[in-house]
Amino acid sequence: MGDVVQKPARPARGDGAAAGATGAGGPALDPSSPLPLYQQIVAVLTSRIAAGEWEVGARMPGEHDLSEEFGVSRITAKRALDELAGAGLVTRERGRGTRLLAPTSAPPMQSSIEGWLDQMAHMQRTTEVRLLDFGPAAAPPSVTGALGVAPGARLLRTVRVRSLDGAPLSHLTAWLPEPVAEGITAADLEAVPLLKLIERAGVRVNAARQTVSATLAAPDVAQALTLYAGAPLLEVRRVVSDAEGRAVQYLRALYHPDRYQMAMTMTRIEGDGGMQWSPAPALPGHAGGEE
Amino acid sequence: MGDVVQKPARPARGDGAAAGATGAGGPALDPSSPLPLYQQIVAVLTSRIAAGEWEVGARMPGEHDLSEEFGVSRITAKRALDELAGAGLVTRERGRGTRLLAPTSAPPMQSSIEGWLDQMAHMQRTTEVRLLDFGPAAAPPSVTGALGVAPGARLLRTVRVRSLDGAPLSHLTAWLPEPVAEGITAADLEAVPLLKLIERAGVRVNAARQTVSATLAAPDVAQALTLYAGAPLLEVRRVVSDAEGRAVQYLRALYHPDRYQMAMTMTRIEGDGGMQWSPAPALPGHAGGEE
Missing domain, CATH: 3.40.1410.10 (Chorismate lyase-like)
Structure with missing residues (x-):
C-alpha cells in the first residue's frame, strides 16, 4: 500500500503534511499536544487495530517495540499497553506477549x-x-x-x-x-x-x-x-x-x-442536481453528506 | 439555583457523586485524567461560557483567580487562559483583564x-x-x-x-x-x-x-x-x-x-407507544431519542 505523501520524521502541528494510518516507523507523536505521549500511542494503536493491522489473536508490538518505534521510554510504552488492556482491546500474558482480542461489540x-x-x-x-x-x-x-x-x-x-x-x-x-x-x-x-x-x-x-x-x-x-x-x-x-x-x-x-x-438509514434518490441521499421510507434517516 | 447533590471537595473519578456545571469553588480537577490540568480548566471554562456564566464583554476570572479556585500554579492558569484566547473565545489585554468575546458563529x-x-x-x-x-x-x-x-x-x-x-x-x-x-x-x-x-x-x-x-x-x-x-x-x-x-x-x-x-429536523407524531419523533416531511430527519 503506497503512501502518496512522504512522512516527515517529526512533523510540526498543522504544517500541512500528513502521514497514512500505518507505515514503517509509525506516525511521529505530537510533542505540543495536550494529550500525553502514552495516550497518543493508544490513539495510534487503536486506529491501527481499526485499520486491520493485526488479526484477532495475533501478537502485537510489545513494550520494547513501541519504545523503539515511537522513541519513548519503556514506562511510557507499558502505560500505553496497560491502557489498551484496561479497555479490553488486548490481553497481556507473560511469555505470550500482547495479543489482540476481538473488537468490542456494538454499544448497548x-x-x-x-x-x-x-x-x-x-x-x-x-x-x-x-x-x-x-x-x-x-x-x-x-x-x-x-x-x-x-x-x-x-x-x-x-x-x-x-x-x-x-x-x-x-x-x-x-x-x-x-x-x-x-x-x-x-x-x-x-x-x-x-x-x-x-x-x-x-x-x-x-x-x-x-x-x-x-x-x-x-x-x-x-x-x-x-x-x-x-x-x-x-x-x-x-x-x-x-x-x-x-x-x-x-x-x-x-x-x-x-x-x-x-443509527441512521438513508436511501439514494434522483434529486435536482443528480443522485442524493434521502431518509429511508418508514425508517429513520439522515444523510451525513455526499461522502 | 440549587444543587441537589453536594459537591465533594476533590472527588475521586467515577465515585457516583457529581457536581453541577457551576458553583462556588468550582469542580475539582481530575488528577488521574490523561488531560493536563490546564486543559481541564479550559474544559471547565468553556462549559461555563456555554452555560452563560458571563455576558459577552464581561470580565472573566484572571490568572490569580483561577490558580486560587483550582489550586494550580499561575503558569497553569495562564496556559489555560492563553488557550482560550488562542481559540478566539476571550481577549486578554493589559489592564483590562480577560474578557469574553461573542461566541463563535455556526461552523462553516x-x-x-x-x-x-x-x-x-x-x-x-x-x-x-x-x-x-x-x-x-x-x-x-x-x-x-x-x-x-x-x-x-x-x-x-x-x-x-x-x-x-x-x-x-x-x-x-x-x-x-x-x-x-x-x-x-x-x-x-x-x-x-x-x-x-x-x-x-x-x-x-x-x-x-x-x-x-x-x-x-x-x-x-x-x-x-x-x-x-x-x-x-x-x-x-x-x-x-x-x-x-x-x-x-x-x-x-x-x-x-x-x-x-x-443538522437534522424531526417532527413529533402519534406512534404505537405514544408520541414519537419522525423525520420531517420533505426535510432531513433523524431522532436522537426521547430526550
Whole structure:
C-alpha cells in the first residue's frame, strides 16, 4: 500500500503534511499536544487495530517495540499497553506477549427514529435519571437566541444524567422558557422524561431541529458519566418547538460514546442536481453528506 | 439555583457523586485524567461560557483567580487562559483583564439530507481532496463483516482528507470490495467524490446505514485535520449498498467539530407507544431519542 505523501520524521502541528494510518516507523507523536505521549500511542494503536493491522489473536508490538518505534521510554510504552488492556482491546500474558482480542461489540444503546425510551421498554431494560441541578439560571446567548427570549433571561435549567442498567449514558442540560417551566418539579423530573412532562402540561410538541457534533468531557461531566476528563463525547444541541412554532425547550445532550451511538438509514434518490441521499421510507434517516 | 447533590471537595473519578456545571469553588480537577490540568480548566471554562456564566464583554476570572479556585500554579492558569484566547473565545489585554468575546458563529459546514457537495456548489465554495493512501490492504473484521467478504480479505483502501476553502474538514477512510474497486485510480479520487465514481462504474447505489459517534484524534489524523492530537472528532461509520442489497462501500469519516456538524429536523407524531419523533416531511430527519 503506497503512501502518496512522504512522512516527515517529526512533523510540526498543522504544517500541512500528513502521514497514512500505518507505515514503517509509525506516525511521529505530537510533542505540543495536550494529550500525553502514552495516550497518543493508544490513539495510534487503536486506529491501527481499526485499520486491520493485526488479526484477532495475533501478537502485537510489545513494550520494547513501541519504545523503539515511537522513541519513548519503556514506562511510557507499558502505560500505553496497560491502557489498551484496561479497555479490553488486548490481553497481556507473560511469555505470550500482547495479543489482540476481538473488537468490542456494538454499544448497548443505538438510537433510531422511535424514541429510545420506548425501545428500552421493549427490551425490558431500565433507565434511571439522576437530577444534578434544578432551578432558574441566566441563559447564555446561544440558548436565549434559539428560544427567542430576551438576552440574559433567567430560565429553568435542569441538569440530569440518564443511566441504562446502572451505567451512565447521557448528561442532559435543558433550558425551559417561563410558561413551559411552570409546574415542573424536581421530583417530576426524576420520574418522567422531560418531553413527556412538557406534553402533559398541554404543550403540543411539534418539531425539533438539532445539530450533532463532538466535544471533550469537562471534569464534572466526566465524573457524572464515569469517564476520564477529556474523553470524547457525542454532543447534540436540540431546539424543540410547539404547534405554533414557539420554541419550548433547548437541550444540550452529551453521550458516552461507548454506550450510545446514533443509527441512521438513508436511501439514494434522483434529486435536482443528480443522485442524493434521502431518509429511508418508514425508517429513520439522515444523510451525513455526499461522502 | 440549587444543587441537589453536594459537591465533594476533590472527588475521586467515577465515585457516583457529581457536581453541577457551576458553583462556588468550582469542580475539582481530575488528577488521574490523561488531560493536563490546564486543559481541564479550559474544559471547565468553556462549559461555563456555554452555560452563560458571563455576558459577552464581561470580565472573566484572571490568572490569580483561577490558580486560587483550582489550586494550580499561575503558569497553569495562564496556559489555560492563553488557550482560550488562542481559540478566539476571550481577549486578554493589559489592564483590562480577560474578557469574553461573542461566541463563535455556526461552523462553516452543516450537513443536511441533500449531499453537502451540492450545497457547496450552490454556495460557490470549493472543496479539495488530498489522497493520503491508496491501495490494497487487509480489512479488519468490522469491515469484512459489514461488507460480507471473507475475514482478512484484502480490499481497496483509500484515505483522503477533504478541505473546504482550504481548511481540512474530514478524514475519510473507505474500503471497497473487489468488483467495485476495479478501475478506480488515485487520480480519479483526487478529482471526483468516491460515491460518484462508484455510480459512474455502473453500480446502482441504493441505501446506506450509518452510526454516528465521537472519538479522539490520533496524531496522524490530527495533523491531517490541523488539530492537536486528542481533539474530539465526530465519527461516522457507513455501509453503502446497491439495489441488490450488496454492500459496495465501508466508510469511516472523521469530522473536524469546529468546521462540520450534522443538522437534522424531526417532527413529533402519534406512534404505537405514544408520541414519537419522525423525520420531517420533505426535510432531513433523524431522532436522537426521547430526550
